[in-house]
Amino acid sequence: MLLAVWWARRTRGLLIGAVVLRALSALLAVPALIFGVDGALWVTLAVLIVITVIGIVLVAPAMSGRSSRAVA
Numbered sequence: 001m002l003l004a005v006w007w008a009r010r011t012r013g014l015l016i017g018a019v020v021l022r023a024l025s026a027l028l029a030v031p032a033l034i035f036g037v038d039g040a041l042w043v044t045l046a047v048l049i050v051i052t053v054i055g056i057v058l059v060a061p062a063m064s065g066r067s068s069r070a071v072a
Helices: 002-009 012-035 039-064
Strands: none
Touching: 012 039
16 A cells, blocks of 8 residues: 555655565564464465565665666
């Protein structure tokens, strides 16, 4: 939801808020991976963490203000 609002307003604070919430969600999945869960849930949590890391890497330029937008 925060990303949708950020897309409309383009404020850095909303984007940082979305990244923090997504990172917190992924960090809360780590104890389940450490202490053991069933196979399908383990794979789901691992994919969630990987997608979160990829997403944060992709929005990092926009967070730092160095967006690489192409001029048409």
